[in-house]
Amino acid sequence: MKTKVRELRTTAGLTQQQLAERVHVSTRTIISIEKEQYSPSLMLAYRLARVFHTTVEDLCCLEENMRLEDAKHEVF
DSSP: OOOSHHHHHHHHTOOHHHHHHHHTSOHHHHHHHHTTSOOOOHHHHHHHHHHTTSOHHHHTTHHHHHHHHHHHTOOO
8 A cells, every 4th residue: 555654754854763663663564664565554554644743544645545446446
């Protein structure tokens, strides 16, 4: 799932380790989210959104991800 975690983290001047510590996960979890290899749980998405003063919807690009998911299920 696409997120804005890397963009928001770098804009905030945080390292992956610093962000991981703030949201109580491993650095590997942050790396995996940034590489779109792992989708954060709702609670983790909420914690991340709070760090960046944004919404879960914006952080997780929910509109865009929903369009991509819907496109997979369209019948031509």
